[in-house]
Amino acid sequence: MTAAPGVPGTHRRPDLADQTVVVIGGSAGIGLETARQVRADGGQVVLVGRDPEKLERAAREIEPVGTAAFDATDTGRLEQFFHDLPGPIDHVMVTGGGPTYVPLAEMDLAAACGDFGRRLALTLGVGLCSRGKVRPGGTLLFMGGTGARRPGVGLAIASALTAASPALIANLALELAPIRVNLIAAGFVDTPLSASLLGDRLEARRQQLRATLPIRRVVGPADVAALAVHIMCNDALTGATYDIDGGQQLISP
Secondary structure (H helix, E strand, O other): OOOOOOOOOOOEOOOOOOOEEEEEOOOOHHHHHHHHHHHHOOOEEEEEEOOHHHHHHHHHHHOOOEEEEOOOOOHHHHHHHHHHOOOOEEEEEEOOOOOOOOOHHHOOHHHHHHHHHHHHHHHHHHHHHOOOOEEEEEEEEEEEEOHHHOOOOOOHHHHHHHHHHHHHHHHHHHHHOOOEEEEEEEOOOOOHHHHHHHHHHHHHHHHHHHHHOOOOOOOOHHHHHHHHHHHHHEOOOOOOEEEEOOOHHHOOO
């Protein structure tokens, strides 16, 4: 089909062949599954994770072009990592870290401020440090959540971050253009992190979601990874937040 006169055609790459994706938080869960799908689509991967042993196990499976073991909230290490990358890259995905649930009565103010600041600083840090390394039209892709959009006991920090992140992403998309910047907001995802947070309540939570979600199943890492790859490949997408929660927001808490 020919585009109408004066209307540019879309430019959607069918896959990630010959592209390089940095996955920060790539040794487990959503990050690791995204790395798998990038490799399946013909792309190369640089894996970053905090735990050297987990990172090594992931690397044996993924066969990345590079790995780096460090805490991405360490701004000095993050800056050095991007500085040391040997060549231009196409996409960066950041998945590391989990939500913070602390009731006000149990909150340590210094710790709360530190956690809040580190999350926003990581997003800003990736935006700042990756300049000059990401090709025009490439993607910075961050993970957020949908669960804290409703207020609740223990959700003060998570709710504030949930509200702040889309605004930050939209501004970065303007300032870093033509690099694209987007946010994936997930509901419950059945990952090792979810298992560690819920412990022996995990199976009950799964059963509840299977019974109540409109999709009648639990969202898994592969679902989120497929969305991530789509956002990387579709170069019309920037400055937006993409929800993936199986309809969790549509049902009563």
